[in-house]
Structure formats: structure tokens, C-alpha cells
Amino acid sequence: MTTVDVDVAVVGAGPIGLAAAIEARLAGLSVVVIEPRSFPIDKACGEGLMPGAVAALARLGVHPEGAAIAGFRYVDATRSAEHRFARASGLGVRRTALHDALAARGDELGIERIDARVTELVQHAEGVTVGDVRASWLFACDGLHSTVRRMVGLERSASGRVDRRRFGLRRHYAIEPWTDLVEVHWVADAEAYVTPLAEGLVGVAVLGRPRTDFDEVLSQLPELSDRLRGSHPVDSLRGAGPLRQRSTARSAGRVLLLGDASGYVDALTGEGIRVGLAHARAAVGAIGGEGARQAAAYDREWSRVSRDFRVITSVLLAAAQSPLRPLIVPAARAMPALFGAAVERLAR
Secondary structure (H helix, E strand, O other): OEEEEEEEEEOOOOHHHHHHHHHHHOOOOOOOOOOOOOOOOOOOOOOOOOOOHHHHHHHOOOOOOEEEEEEEEEOOOOOOEEEOOOOOOOEEOOHHHHHHHHHHHHHHHOEEOOOOOOOOEEEOOOOEEEEEEEEEEEOOOOOOOOOHHOOOOOOOOOOOOOOOOOEEEEEEOOOOOOEEEEEEEEEEEEEEEEEEOOOOOEEEEEOOOOOOHHHHHHHHOOHHHHHOOOEEEEOOEEEEOOEEEEEEOEEOEEEEHHHHOOOOOOOOOHHHHHHHHHHHHHHHHHOOOOOHHHHHHHHHHHHHHHHHHHHHHHHHHHHHHHOHHHHHHHHHHHHHHHHHHHHHHHHH
């Protein structure tokens, strides 16, 4: 088989992998994407893009179709709190539609894709060899359960006896969206995210502990159940998790971890895509530098662009997994300025 020599090899063709490949091509670099799954690639997620993610995609020349999102609404059994974005709108986009838009842009730029699974990886002074691909740099964008992260020794095992793992479940319903907000419905041990996606289509994602039952959560949400009554699911239930993943570092030699592969807190604030797009931009910017400090530059920028997401999500997750959980929606309602400031901070 012919050996492929490129500046950047991207492992994983999810949204962040394709975005990283597009970033590299726009910077004038040669790039190849390695992915064994067929397109489009789906994933169980909330499918809401913050305004900052919409702007970041537009900068790459990617304009997916979807439903405008004006803000967030938190709901519990007796009250609600909402905040509408101060400036630009977000976008509800079915994951397969987002993937199609990114793949089409990659095709426009002539990005090569190789149908293969990474089973070995060798680093050397001038780059990385993966199968028949030799690259100056490798971007690991292979998700929550990253094979590359494990191969290069950056996997951090979970510690502690208390099982705080959380998982996501998602299903689409054929029903006209009733709001232009992402609704987050809170029950005792789970949250249900409701996202308008298109005309006649709504996505419902449930986040909760291991063995959370999707239908059981909906049965605890009479307002949402009433809305969905009479509609029908248009696909099967999909799952993902555990959501929390950690790495010991974000780089090892000439391998950089991006997106979920670099570590993930939780999906509570819906910021995974925006942060992953920032990782892609940071990675391409770092390898354009000079000398041995390139990976260190990426590590610093990774920390900077991830900070707000990790801090706000960690605080909210800690409250959600503590006796303070029943106070989250009342606090958001009682302190609208604080609630709005947190949403706006994440919306950038």
C-alpha cells in the first residue's frame, strides 16, 4: 500500500475531527482524516449549538441547517427560569446534519479520508506514523473513549469509591417545536434537554446515572410528557458515556488531544462543540509555531479556551450531585442576573 505523507493526521471524523482537518487545510497544511465508521456519524447528544459555536463554524465556511435557539429555560416541578441570549442566536442541529455540513466542506477543500482503524502508533523525532500514514503531527479527535489517548499514555483512570458516572440517552420526536429555547427539565436524579432541531422535529436528551431509564424520566415530567403526547419517535434510542473523562495531559510528543479525547466534564451546559472547535483552532495555531515549544503552546491555549466551560460545568455538576440539587432552578429564578451571566459566558 502507498504511504501517505502529510503535515497533519486527524484520527476521528466526528465534528471536531472534521473541523480540525478543515482548520489545517485553511492554514495551508496537508491533512488526512482516519476513520473506520461510515458517514454521517451520529452520537447521543443534546444537539444545541451555542452562538459561539455557530460563529466558529461560519468562520470555517460551515453553515448547517437547523432551528434558531434564543436561549435556555430551566424547569422543575413548580417553577422555571429562562435567559435569552443578548446578541446572536444559537442553533439546534441534528447531529447527522452537522456532520454532513462539515463533511461537505471537507470535500470542497480536498481533504482525504482513509477508512481505517488505528491499532498502532509510532512516534519519532520528525513526526508520527499511523499504519500507512506518516505525519508531522497527529490530532487525536476520537472521542470520549479515545484509543489514541490510551496508546500515548495520557489516560487517567477514575478514582474514588462513589460512582458518579453519568450517561446520555437521546431520541428524536416528530413534533413541531413549541419554543425557541433549549429547555432543561430537572428531576431528582436526571435532566432532560429538549432542543428544537427543524420544522416538525424536536430532540430529547436525558442525562443521568448508570441505568437511567429514558421513559421513566419522562414519566416524572408531566409538562414535557403532555407536550410529546401524540407524537412519535422517529428513531431508536441512542446512548453515550460515561461522560466524565480525564487525561493526564493534552499532548505527548507530536500527538495533541482535541475535543472529548482531551478530557470531558459533563454535558450539563451543552458546550462540547464550541470548546472542541476552539481546541481545533488552538492546535493548528500551535503547530504553526517554531521549535520544541509547539505542544506546550497548545497545552496553554487548551487550558485558556476550556477554562470557563470546565469551571462553570464543574460547579453546576457538583451542585447537581449534592443536596443542593433541588435549589438549582429556584436559585436561577431568584438570581436572574447570575443565571444570565453564566449562560452568556458560555454562549461566547
